[in-house]
Amino acid sequence: MTATHDAIVLGAGAAGLMCAGAAGQRGRRILLVDHNPAPGAKILISGGGRCNFTNIGTAPDRFVSANPHFARSALGRYTPADFLALVEAHGIAWHEKTLGQLFCDGSARQIVAMLIAECDRGGVEQALGVPVSAVDQADGLFRVTLGSRVVTAPRLVVATGGPSIPKLGATSFAYDLARRFGLKIVEPRPALVPLTLGAEEALFRTLSGVATEVVASAGAGRFREAALFTHRGLSGPAILQVSSYWRHGDSVALNLLPDQQGGWLRAAKREQPRATLRRALGRQLPDRLAEALADRIAITTELANTPDRALESAERLLSAWTVTPTGTEGFAKAEVTVGGVSTADLDQRTLEAKRVPGLHVIGEAVDVTGWLGGYNFQWAWASGVAAGQAL
Known part of the structure; x- marks a missing residue:
């Protein structure tokens, strides 16, 4: 059997596009495949349509993984500065927002x-809007069936992401394929996702629409950003961040007054003795x-x-108000997935x-998940380039 391509890249999202471009420019014959009719679906909705395309604070310790050191190599060899240089070479205007987040001035498009x-x-040859019906390997070649067409290559890149945001076509395809080839999967969970609260936390559920700056903590995650109370529970950047560290049954602690030191209420008592706690x-x-x-504290x-x-x-x-979420709003509302191919x-x-x-696996399909704020895109670019240079 003769190979039709040097490599087949499954998934035309951030990582797949980056990988295909990097490999194609090295002279490789690349086929980029996606069941969606157009590439970059998640890119288009990111950052409110302006794409938070990287974070200048990118470092390995800002990623969640069973192996916290795994991402170091790829991230070290393709940095935010490298991607920013590409953005500027294409004449795309950009700006920096809080916490090192970089956005397009215009559109994610x-x-x-x-x-x-x-x-x-x-x-790079593209085959978009075409579902993959079969993948197998024989005689040193990967064989991918696309409807009535069969393509082959000695290298196959899995860049189909995780199951977050299924309305954009996200599935567990990467995990199913990885298992078929004997790769282990770290349990996938929704990440960067709102948390839900039960009836016993009615205090917060009645505050829908209220936002305040907090320090939120869950597991090893601790973040100071805004929290938003919703009719279902908790959201906002601080909550989305700790959701990546939260496990079912765990509690979340909220420091509701992060700028206050111990003794502030006694000081208030001395300065304004007639004041109430309210x-x-x-x-x-x-x-x-x-x-x-x-009302809850009842002073x-x-x-x-x-x-x-x-x-x-x-x-x-007030410095450690503890709630125990009943769950999350699931993959439908999760920006990314924690876990994936080990x-x-x-x-x-x-x-x-x-x-x-x-066989290569890149991007969100891998058990590497970044913080909110452009980190996951930087992992997509870096892992895509790492694989693209190896094809």
Whole structure:
């Protein structure tokens, strides 16, 4: 059997486009395949349509993985500065927002157009809107069936992502294919996703629409950003961040007054003895939240008539208000997936399967998940280039 291509890349998302372009420009005959009729579906909706395409603070410790060191090689060899240089070479205007996040001034469509142009520059052949009906391997070649067409190559790249945002066509295809080739899967879970609360947390569920800056903690994750109370539970950047670390049954701690030091309520008692707890909280928190917290803590007397031990207890509650989510809003609302193809089965430099020569897995399909704020795109670009240079 003669190979029709040097490599077949399954998935025309961020990682797949990057990989195909990098390999094509090295003179490889690349076929880029996707069941969606157009490439870059997730890119187009990211960053409110402006694509938070990288983060200048990218570092391996800002990724969740069973092997926290795995991403170091690819991230070190293709940096945010490298991708930014590509963006600027294509004349795409950009700006930096908070916490090192870089966005297009215009539209995320510019990033997709750039990646397609890079693929065109490398002579990449595209087969879009075509589902894969079969994948097998024989005689050193991968054989992929696309409807009535069969294509073959000595190398196959799996860049089909995880199951987050199924309305964009996301599936567990990558995991199913990896299992067929004997690769282990770290349990996939929704990540960067709102958390749901039960009836016992009615205090917060009645505050739908209220937002405040907190320090949220769950597992090894600790983030200071905004939290948003919703009719179903908790959302906002701080909550999305800790959701990647949260496990079912775990609690989430919220420091609702992250700028306050211990003893602040006793100080308020000295300075404004006639004030109530509700009034003291109202100076620092949204009114509805201040009222709800004061009602729950149930200190109704003026501060002058409240024992110090009661004020200290209130401070402890407010600095570590603990809730136990009932779950998440699932893959439908998750921006990415935690877990995926085990890094133990992949070479960290080439993303090639150790026991299946020629098979590479990149991007979100791998058990590497970044923080909110452009990190996952940087992993897509870096892992795509790492595999593309190895094809």
